[in-house]
Amino acid sequence: xxxxxxxxxxxxxxxxxxxRPQLARIASVxxxxxxxxxxxxxxxxxxxxxxxxxxxxxxxxxxxxxxxPISISGDPGNPDRLDYTIRxxxxxxxxxxxxxxxxxxAMRGPFGTSWPMEAAAGEDVLLVAGGIGLAPLxxxxxxxxxHRSEYGRLVILYGARxxxxxxxxxELSGWSKxxxxxxxxxxxxxxxxxxxxxxxxxxxxxxxxxxxxRTITMMCGPEIMMRFGIRGLQGRKFPDDRIYLSMERNMKxxxxxxxxxxxxxxxxxxxxxxxxxxxxxxxxxxxxxL
Amino acid sequence: xxxxGYEVLGPTIHDSAISYGPIHAIEDLPEGxxxxxxxxxxxxxxxTDGALFGYATGPKSLxxxxxxxxxxxxxxxxxxxxxxxxxxxxxxxxxxxxxxxxCELAAAGVQDRxxxxxxxxxxxxxxxxxxxxxxxxxxxxxxxxxxxxxxxxGPRAKAGYDLALTEVIDGGTHEFxxxxxxxxxxxxxxxxxxxxxSEELRRKSDEVTARAERSIQRQFENxxxxxxxxxxxxxxxxxxxxxxxxxxxxxxxxxPTCFCxxxxxxxxxxxxxxxxxxxxxxxxxxxxxxxxxGSVRLSTKSRYRQWLxxxxxxxxxxxxxxxxxGCGRCIAWCPAGIDLTEEVAALRAAAPAExxxxxxx
Numbered sequence: 001x002x003x004x005x006x007x008x009x010x011x012x013x014x015x016x017x018x019x020r021p022q023l024a025r026i027a028s029v030x031x032x033x034x035x036x037x038x039x040x041x042x043x044x045x046x047x048x049x050x051x052x053x054x055x056x057x058x059x060x061x062x063x064x065x066x067x068x069p070i071s072i073s074g075d076p077g078n079p080d081r082l083d084y085t086i087r088x089x090x091x092x093x094x095x096x097x098x099x100x101x102x103x104x105x106a107m108r109g110p111f112g113t114s115w116p117m118e119a120a121a122g123e124d125v126l127l128v129a130g131g132i133g134l135a136p137l138x139x140x141x142x143x144x145x146x147h148r149s150e151y152g153r154l155v156i157l158y159g160a161r162x163x164x165x166x167x168x169x170x171e172l173s174g175w176s177k178x179x180x181x182x183x184x185x186x187x188x189x190x191x192x193x194x195x196x197x198x199x200x201x202x203x204x205x206x207x208x209x210x211x212x213x214r215t216i217t218m219m220c221g222p223e224i225m226m227r228f229g230i231r232g233l234q235g236r237k238f239p240d241d242r243i244y245l246s247m248e249r250n251m252k253x254x255x256x257x258x259x260x261x262x263x264x265x266x267x268x269x270x271x272x273x274x275x276x277x278x279x280x281x282x283x284x285x286x287x288x289x290l
Numbered sequence: 291x292x293x294x295g296y297e298v299l300g301p302t303i304h305d306s307a308i309s310y311g312p313i314h315a316i317e318d319l320p321e322g323x324x325x326x327x328x329x330x331x332x333x334x335x336x337x338t339d340g341a342l343f344g345y346a347t348g349p350k351s352l353x354x355x356x357x358x359x360x361x362x363x364x365x366x367x368x369x370x371x372x373x374x375x376x377x378x379x380x381x382x383x384x385x386x387x388x389x390x391x392x393c394e395l396a397a398a399g400v401q402d403r404x405x406x407x408x409x410x411x412x413x414x415x416x417x418x419x420x421x422x423x424x425x426x427x428x429x430x431x432x433x434x435x436x437x438x439x440x441x442x443x444g445p446r447a448k449a450g451y452d453l454a455l456t457e458v459i460d461g462g463t464h465e466f467x468x469x470x471x472x473x474x475x476x477x478x479x480x481x482x483x484x485x486x487x488s489e490e491l492r493r494k495s496d497e498v499t500a501r502a503e504r505s506i507q508r509q510f511e512n513x514x515x516x517x518x519x520x521x522x523x524x525x526x527x528x529x530x531x532x533x534x535x536x537x538x539x540x541x542x543x544x545x546p547t548c549f550c551x552x553x554x555x556x557x558x559x560x561x562x563x564x565x566x567x568x569x570x571x572x573x574x575x576x577x578x579x580x581x582x583x584g585s586v587r588l589s590t591k592s593r594y595r596q597w598l599x600x601x602x603x604x605x606x607x608x609x610x611x612x613x614x615x616g617c618g619r620c621i622a623w624c625p626a627g628i629d630l631t632e633e634v635a636a637l638r639a640a641a642p643a644e645x646x647x648x649x650x651x
């Protein structure tokens with residue numbers, strides 16, 4: 001079986017200076033929506049790209065503007081490129097999405113834990129994504145479709161604010177035609193031509209039949225979406241330790257020094273970003289501002 | 291020390307406080323001065339015995355030098371449509387610290403666990419730490435905010451120093467007992483004039499420590515505090531402390547273990563030269579927890595809770611020990627006089643019996 005092994009986590013032996021980014025050239029730019037762009041990066045001829053596993057992120061530096069954590073959204077089976085799907089929400093992300101082919105960015109990483117590709121082998125896989133949260137899950141989809149026989153059913157539930165804000169639209173319809181794969185999309189606000197579901201992504205649980213004991217769930221989206229997603233899954237008897245979440249907090253360093261990404265006892269950068277709900281349960285109840 | 295290429299930093303009177311500054315001669319030391327400290331209060335006072343080290347810790351700690359408040363991470367230069375990143379080539383300063391207290395040695399140990407001994411190694415801290423000589427002076431005059439005895443970190447330095455001195459003033463004599471903690475320390479001592487310590491001097495040195503220990507009034511019950519805080523996220527005491535806390539972050543600045551930093555990027559007017567700087571940050575700042583939809587910890591309550599819970603509870607999960615060494619700086623330098631030992635005692639005394647689960651659905 002060619003499942004992806006646990007990542008070889010970067011440590012101080014691999015990173016003499018963990019604060020120093022390396023340059024990467026933008027090989028292609030794909031506009032996804034009005035505010036979201038995927039950049040595909042390659043290293044200058046001399047360098048070899050670091051390997052990544054689905055779920056990991058890099059710190060991307062836009063010259064002079066700053067650095068932000070961005071999940072890797074590309075195909076783990078294509079080692080020549082690292083893809084990042086970036087939504088413009090501030091100065092640095094805006095600088096990143098306006099870069100052109102041939103421009104350079106700098107990056108550190110990849111950092112962080114992976115989606116449970118090993119635990120999911122032989123199991124059904126439920127992906128629940130909200131908004132830009134589909135980007136960190138796309139490597140999972142690529143990997144499963146590349147190794148189709150090693151996984152059970154693949155169900156992708158995806159919610160966006162409006163039809164125009166759906167990411168990877170062509171790919172979504174392609175994925176829905178893959179063997180044993182179901183893709184359901186929903187939007188908060190439809191428009192006259194929209195014939196799909198309207199409502200929050202957790203409503204889609206009603207339209208798929210799943211075997212809770214045989215399913216690994218991977219969820220990524222706004223924290224409030226994940227909180228409701230967890231409730232929906234718990235109501236359907238999905239075990240806490242088979243629900244995986246990708247968490248988000250402010251990050252300045254990605255190596256556990258800046259303190260910004262702490263949530264409960266965890267550093268999201270080095271203990272996560274992917275956690276089981278079992279790990280997060282105590283910190284994701286009714287309490288806020290943790 | 292000068293000959294060895296070390297800058298000597300020790301206690302000096304600076305900004306109406308005793309804090310680390312350059313020491314060139316014995317006259318630079320705060321002879322005949324002490325400090326009087328309480329919640330929200332620090333005052334220099336005269337003392338009559340001519341002690342050179344007769345004070346409790348001031349606002350600065352080793353953190354100010356080993357984990358500097360501002361440092362450049364790299365320079366980037368734009369040329370021909372691309373850019374390159376230049377490393378910092380400056381060598382870390384070599385410094386000898388004089389007058390380091392046991393609680394500060396413990397705090398440096400706590401920072402070692404975070405910045406050197408965890409998965410990643412901070413090259414800035416590591417180089418500065420490796421390039422340091424520590425000459426501890428055992429504490430003789432704890433202040434009213436000190437509680438090192440509750441945290442097991444003082445008042446006598448047990449390890450982590452090159453040399454440890456005890457200042458012994460008795461009647462007409464003013465002597466120092468020197469203990470050697472490393473080869474570097476032995477080497478340093480060999481270059482000075484000294485004589486073998488008498489049994490009596492050793493006994494008097496122990497007596498200095500015993501007196502210091504007895505003078506510490508403040509108590510902190512460390513056992514069980516990690517669980518106590520996790521189980522009381524919604525305790526009304528957080529609202530109470532939030533009504534007094536200014537969220538100014540002073541406690542995090544003076545804390546010798548608080549390590550949080552942010553980064554700032556800047557460029558010159560031509561745009562051809564950019565720099566990235568690392569600066570101390572505080573979990574009390576609103577922007578600290580900012581993500582694209584806003585700050586996670588909006589209320590002062592949540593920010594104080596995060597600080598205290600991290601320091602006294604999560605730190606155990608992350609690094610296997612408390613993040614507090616009992617130095618009391620956060621008490622003395624809090625403009626509102628908030629006292630963490632009092633806050634924890636209040637949480638403990640009135641822990642609601644019914645509602646203790648932080649994560650209930």
